[in-house]
Amino acid sequence: MPLKLLFIFIIILFSGADALSDELKTLKAERVFLEEELKLAKEPHIYFIFDFKDKKILVKARGKAFKELSIKDFGFWGKPIDVKSAALIKKSSLFGPKRAKIKPGSAGDNVNGEDFQLDAIEIADMPESYSLSFNGIIIHIKPETEGVISLLKNTYRSVEWHITRLLYALWNVAQGKQFIAITISLKEEDAQALYWAAYEKINVIIYKPD
Amino acid sequence: MKIEYLQSLKVYKRLKNKTFLKIIIILAIAFLAADVIGYFTSRHSFKDNIGSAANARKTNKRYLTELKAKNRNLRGIIEGISPAGLYIVVDTAENVLFLKHGNKIIRKAVISAGSGSILKDPSGKRKWVFDTPRGEFNIQSKIVKPKWIKPDWAFIEEGENIPNKTSKKRIAEGVLGDYALGLGEGYFIHGTLYTRLLGRNVTHGCIRVGDEDLRAVYNASEIGTKVFIF
Incomplete structure (x- = not known):
């Protein structure tokens, strides 16, 4: 009986210490995250939060979330990420949207007619697979797999991404920079909405407590 | 033949005795504890270490409470920035x-x-x-x-x-x-x-x-x- 008690005491002692240090770690990460968000919330700009803890992407301003996109799946490659805001340098895709060019003198052409054709870029024109580049971090967005065609497309995208990622990694290593790659699967329309909302220099926080 | 020989040994008879087994286990734990104490006392005095471990635990708990309060406060500040009307x-x-x-x-x-x-x-x-x-x-x-x-x-x-x-x-x-x-x-x-x-x-x-x-x-x-x- 005293032996059993001794074992239980040892287990409680160690598990208690582990739980305490885990909670401390989480709270510390959360504090850094909140401090970073506070900096962004003070500015009159839209920003994104990539929250891998709650698996969602938030479009925010002044601390208020205006849009929430659910992360279906994700993967990390490279060193652990510091919780820090970063500005979007570039968004790139194989088939990006093309802006329509207005021909001078064509304004109002048949705007009320049945065969009126809109010369605009809309959300449906946005790619569902693309990359968002930050300093040393690349986020690869792809749609979640639904059906055979989507599976084939995503297999092709995965192969393409693996090659691209390797090239990026080599390029960064050659320059002595660190490189982190993140893959995120979203619903197709959410991937398109994110591409639409992401503009150059928009700030993001990547929050992934260990 | 071999089994009979083993069973005839005094050690085997003793191992069958539960009190003897308990003593062995307690001794093993005591040696292990002594080993651990030895490891720590080689770096600090045992008394210091026990004291610092307890203090660390206390400090961690205090730090945990402080962090929770700080995070709550930060969340409040961010909420305060959000458009109210x-x-x-x-x-x-x-x-x-x-x-x-x-x-x-x-x-x-x-x-x-x-x-x-x-x-x-x-x-x-x-x-x-x-x-x-x-x-x-x-x-x-x-x-x-x-x-x-x-x-x-x-x-x-x-x-x-x-x-x-x-x-x-x-x-x-x-x-x-x-x-x-x-x-x-x-x-x-x-x-x-x-x-x-x-x-x-x-x-x-x-x-x-x-x-x-x-x-x-x-x-x-x-x-x-x-x-x-x-």
């Missing part, structure tokens, strides 16, 4: 406008935002990209029966000669609906003649709203009301 949110991808108070949606309206098209001056000197600007804005003006002062691009788009800045040709009445809310730099939330295009990206950067929704937004908002566009 009425504000407008425009989703240019979905072409919707929300009139909001806190987290509550007061009204949802279908709108038309910028087409993203490009227009080039035939002279090649100027270029316009018809995007709705993104970010945080304030309502800077409220106008009833607004008149549109046509900018240069409107004449280029229509294939007309550009009149001088004060020309009456620049004034167009009735095309912006009954109300307009100015966001600065020539951008407005206004009405439209092309209601069937609401929900599509067709504008030159302004936000077009249907008549009833526009009236509601106009009446609810004030100069200084925040407008968030993404």
